[in-house]
Amino acid sequence: SYYGDGDSAMDDTSYDRLRIAVLAWEEAHPAEVSPDSPTGLVADGVAPTGDIAHTTRLLSLDNVFDAAGLVAWGASVERRLGRAPAGGFTVEPKIDGAAVAARYRDGRLVQVVTRGDGRHGEDVSHVIGQIDGLPEQLSDAVTVEVRGEVAFTQEQFETANEVRAAHGAPVFVNPRNGTAGTLRAKGRPYRLRMTFWAYGVVELDGVPFLPAGATHAEALAAAAAVGVQTTAASPAGLLVVPDLAAAQAQADAVAAMRTELPVGIDGLVVKLNDTAEQEAAGLGSRFPYWAIAVKLPAIERQTILEDVVWEVGRTGVLAPTALLTAVEIDGSTVTRATLHNPADIRRRDLHIGDTVTVYKAGDIIPRVQAAVVPLRPAGAVPVPLPDACPRCGGEISTAQERWRCAKGTACALPALIEYAAGREMLDIDGLGRTYVAALVESGDVRDVADLFTLTVEQLTAASGSAKRGAKLAEQIAAAKERPLNRVFCALGVLGTGRSMSRRIARHFGTMDAIRQADATEMQDVEGIGPEKAPVV
Ligand SMILES: [Zn+2]
Incomplete structure (x- = not known):
């Protein structure tokens, strides 16, 4: 054919x-x-x-x-x-x-x-x-x-x-x-x-x-x-x-x-x-x-598009990912591939269950090229597009080709704050999901660092009780004294996980020293190269 x-x-x-x-x-x-x-x-x-x-x-x-x-x-x-x-x-x-x-x-x-x-x-x-x-x-x-x-x-x-x-x-x-x-x-x-x-x-x-x-x-x-x-x-x-x-x-x-x-x-x-x-x-x-x-080794092969999942990035962008029947391409096994945006999915007329061509070479992230339409199973449906944010359930902005959660960065924020407040990080006892949601909703917390400057009044408003507000303020004050690597890790700096945070903390010793470090000094930390240093 x-x-x-x-x-x-x-x-x-x-x-x-x-x-x-x-x-x-x-x-x-x-x-x-x-x-x-x-x-x-x-x-x-x-x-x-x-x-x-x-x-x-x-x-x-x-x-x-x-x-x-x-x-x-x-x-x-x-x-x-x-x-x-x-x-x-x-x-x-x-x-x-x-x-x-x-x-x-x-x-x-x-x-x-x-x-x-x-x-x-x-x-x-x-x-x-x-x-x-x-x-x-x-x-x-x-x-x-x-x-x-x-x-x-x-x-x-x-x-x-x-x-x-x-x-x-x-x-x-x-x-x-x-x-x-x-x-x-x-x-x-x-x-x-x-x-x-x-x-x-x-x-x-x-x-x-x-x-x-x-x-x-x-x-x-x-x-x-x-x-x-x-x-x-x-x-x-x-x-x-x-x-x-x-x-x-x-x-x-x-x-x-x-x-x-x-x-x-x-x-x-x-x-x-x-x-x-x-x-x-x-x-x-x-x-x-x-x-x-x-x-040369094949960089394009055919496999089945089993499903499409939607992930929400830090800035609220909805990123569709194709889940594929495992296929070997250019020396590695591929099970996921990038789909760009809803318009692109429609332009390629992709259906769940389609045989699709997948392209991958070297370090390139695998991508779905197209459906092989003659092989489409009977009754296959077009890839469904989300009608609500897959993370927060909120409204989606479809104004641009790349759809976004209408909340933008605020969509990811509650999860980030909860993670930072958890026992392994800042260990802020009592700062649970409901209060975090209230603090994000009111705009008092726009990033993790905002936690440290919250007033008793703001915490009272979020928790609905002066007693709870005072208790939370105490907990947050105590959180500032947690080991530097945990405080730094809680900030969620892009490209720094737990072990990297430990190395950064050990190298600089204080939060002030970390804040004053420029990209050149940042490269002195083991595992931070010229690409990562400016980002950190
Ligand atoms: Zn959302």
Whole structure:
């Protein structure tokens, strides 16, 4: 279905695992392999096959998943060549989009063809004019076919989803699925911009384009010289390296900056740079032997949106969090993900029970991208939005995109004061929930520190009795004498828990010294770095 309307029912990791399992089974049971098994076909035989014959086969790439896999590929290349390659390797990003062949005749872009089954593809020339990097007219009247990847950049993807939402069309699940769908969709009432990066050049109609013996890097440079964007112009660039150790180092470097790239990549492609060596290494039925994709770990997977919980922050902002069926992404187990605000939840049309795509990479907090609508269970309801503050039960202000408790910081205050007055902290005997609520309600207490300046009159008003007011005033006076670490901890300073409060108290000795400390002095405390110090 990914190759159909662009929405896949399975994420890449699940697909790859199933595929590897099928391959292993076929290898163990060669006699039982179905004659129409798709494992020997380009794109596993599921891509729609058009009727446009490719100039030469447009193959996909074999994958490796780690450094050992790349070394093993290097050994296989040496076996095929009968020696180590002499012309070096290129390393370029594997843009996460859809492969196309674009044909230029006399400098004019005349046809764009999808990969299809590698021998025949679909004519998608209707996209001519809406792809950056694939100009309708080249600077020279050359005849040539360029091959590469079409994708939405992150920015184009966001614009595309805004346009689709405005037309009442479902938003794309991710940039790649959006690309596949957009290439195939003819006659949409709107046009969406995409971007092209060439990774190959093929002679068309027998017209020479490249000088004899041009390397892969030189071929891309020739395409760039007439106006086609190539992977060399991508943010990850194209690097020529002498050996696979250097190729692996480049792959690691690009992987590290992956989340900052303006377009999604799902790996790096390593190729023999010398075209004579490419020919000597040869082609398999699905893959060329002279190139390999080093896949990066998945940073997007599908799982089930089980529920949405709402937490109220210190300032009263309501933050929705998605509770997910546990899923492994980029080396960690994800069970919760950020949802931004109610408008965003509605824009993404999320329902409880939906299969959703979840994105996580490096230190980024996991986020829910979109629902896979075709997999929505019958009777699923849209994510319910709260009609009262989940903490205090009070009114919600919906004036801004991020909803807030109408009480703002006062919403969290009673809980903070109760915590501070508790036995482990200030131990203010008699200052229970009711009196705290009254003090917050009257405005006499706006933060924990206000407790220490309360008058007997204010405490009398809050407790409704002069006797109780006097008793509370006594208790509060005694609370000032509690150990410094407990008093400091009770203040609820952002980023300081109990053990940090102990270290701060030990380091400075008095409340006055703590108050006078600037960010530089604060860094002398163990565990407080340059980021935390100014906050404290
Ligand atoms: Zn509230």
